[in-house]
Amino acid sequence: MAAIGIDYGTSNSEVSYFDGQQHHFIKLDPNIDGANKIRSSVFIYYENELPTPPTSMIEAKVAQIKRAITEQIDKAKEGYYEAQDGKEQQRFSDQIDDFRAELHNLPALQRRAIELLLKDMTVQDLPLKQLVETGKFAFGEEGFKRYLKTPDKGRLIYSPKNFLGANLVAGQQQAFVGLIAKQLEFFRLSAEQQLNMPVDTAVIGRPVKFHGTRGHEGNKQAVDIMTQAATQAGFNQIEFLEEPIAAAYKIERTLDNHTNVLVADIGGGTTDICCIKLSPAKQANLDRQQDVLSVTGARLGGMECDKNLIIQSIAPTMGRGLLMRNGLPVPPTFFSDMCAVDDIPKLNRFFSDESWLEIVQTKSDVKESKMLGRLLAVQEQKLSARLVNSARLAKEMLSSKDIITLPLHYIEPDYDVDITIEELSRSMQSWLRKVKALVSECLQNSAEQPQMLFITGGMSLSPIVKKELEEIMLPHLPVMQGDAFNSVCEGLAIQAAKLA
Incomplete structure (x- = not known):
């Protein structure tokens, strides 16, 4: 049995297996050669007709039809009493009998209700829970291309992770369990096929605070959803590890001696900061919480x-x-x-x-x-x-250029917008202030000061971010070089190997 690390991200996801010596990244998106990462978005769609509407919608439509039939009966009754001769009375009497028979034929009313609903219904009218239970799933670039080609055939969930800590209404929580279970099962089966061995254990990365405004309750809900989804996806053993700590486990393997490191993981949906004691002598230890000097995070992502x-x-x-x-x-x-x-x-x-x-x-x-x-x-x-x-x-283009022309021709022919690096920088300032406040909070809560800085996550590649943190805020800290995209997943795989 194998254990894998799963970096389930806001924008992208990644899976890795660590054999004790090296990492093996699982190819998740067949549409991109050599791509380990996959879009976290999911497109749920129907190739042909939509499914039968939910019972509540059918019942509501049946009630509406019954009201219309009752009005017809009342009109027929008025006609009966106002009729001038027996033949006319008999005609209205027959109508009343027909309407009453129609009113009490529930199967026929339900069939008629379904026909009317399907005639006007779009996929957007379906509850998410029914969509998850009855629709087909497309992941990664395949899903995004399907969405671009036929947006009316399904619904794109741009970032499922962003909803886990939110205030989900009835049915939505189980809908996200089912949705994420499909993704995690896809990850597990891809790993089993490429590793040629069963996979039953996963260490899944988690932010310090999941996206949402519900505090502890939101975080608990998010972990509950992910746990249920992972179990439903076929994993027998599941652990969660905070993402900046996972990144620290990866860079620890590059150190020669004890070092306090400030890790900033700035991803698509959250920013997480930790200050942690790292040492080559502790690499094999399973529980490292006593080495975490401070950790904080917020829903401040790219x-x-x-x-x-x-x-x-x-x-x-x-x-x-x-x-x-x-x-x-x-x-x-x-x-x-x-x-x-x-x-x-x-x-x-x-x-x-x-x-x-x-x-x-x-x-x-x-x-x-x-x-x-x-x-x-x-x-x-x-x-x-x-x-x-x-x-x-x-x-991303403005990371290497001073100005770009963004084509938006799918909105309007010849619709282009010029955007400069200065505009991007201005748009990022309020976000950057919050990120720097998190860094300050982590430093203030740490009993020991860091000796090195490591920045990871997709936003760490932004020259604007690098300048603010490395040159302006923390110029005294030497910067560790590492992989901005793979460090978290590699650290999760290292922890998974310890479990196995």
């Missing part, structure tokens, strides 16, 4: 930067800041809701008929209506996830 960049540089070309005839600005919630791919209630509000009507009315109330037309296109075609992905690509 996705927030993506959304901020949209608000800063893209939304103004969609009507943000325009004034309506009454002198008031176009509602800013249009744009914040448009970006809320990690907030189901906000995104549902943006895609609602009410929101569509508000945007249409606002579009007719501003001079530059073409700009609002772009916002309307995103709303009508449900392009929010694609737009956030475009902002992420712009952010």
Whole structure:
């Protein structure tokens, strides 16, 4: 039996097996040659017809049909009493009998209700739980390409991890258990196939604080969902390890002597900081909590930067800041809701008929209506996830360029937006202040000061982040070089090997 490390991330996920000497990364996305990482997003879809609507929807529609039939019976009764001769009375009497028979034929009413519902229903009308139970799953680039090609055939969950600590309504918690179980099972089966051995144990990375506003309850819910999902996916033994501590276990293998290291793991959804005592002599120890000097974290990831960049540089070309005839600005919630791919209630509000009507009315109330037309296109075609992905690509391109032209032709032909490194930097400032506050908090809570700095996670590659942390905030700390993407997963695999 083998044990694997799973870095289940906000933007990307990764799986690794450590044999005691070297790491073996599991290929998860067949659409990308040599790619170990896979998009964490999931596209749940239907190739043909939608499934039977949920019972609650059918019952509601049946009740609506019954009300309509009852009204027909009442009208027929009025006609019966107002009839002038026996033949006319008999005609209304026959109608009443037919309507009553129809009213009490429940199977026929249910079939009629289902037909009416399917005629007007879209995949967005299905509860997430039913979608998970009845839909097909596509992961990674395959799923994202399916979403781009046929967004009306399914629903893209851009980042399942972001919802684990949220206030989930009835049915949603079990929906996410089932959804994530499908992903974890895919990871396990891929590992078994490539390692040619059974896999029954996993060490799964977790942030210090899961994305959400519910504190301890949210974190407990997130761990419960992940535990249930991993069990459902076929793992017999499951452990969780905080991501910055996992990264520390990886870099510990490069050290020659005892060193206190400040680890900053800045990922897509969260930022986690820890100060930890590392030593080659302790590499084999299973429990290292006594070596953790301080650890803290918050939901401050690269996705927030993506959304901020949209608000800063893209939304103004969609009507943000325009004034309506009454002198008031176009509602800013249009744009914040448009970006809320990690907030189901906000995104549902943006895609609602009410929101569509508000945007249409606002579009007719501003001079530059073409700009609002772009916002309307995103709303009508449900392009929010694609737009956030475009902002992420712009952010990555600006890591090596001073200015880029971002094509948004899927919104409008010839629609391009120029974005500069200065604009990106401005959009990141409020986020950076929060990240630096976390670093300060970790340092203040540590009984011993760090001797070295290690930054990992996708956002560690940003020259803006590196400059703020390495040159401005912590210039006195030597910087350890390491893999920005693989360190957490490698550390998780090292811990999994100890369990095995």
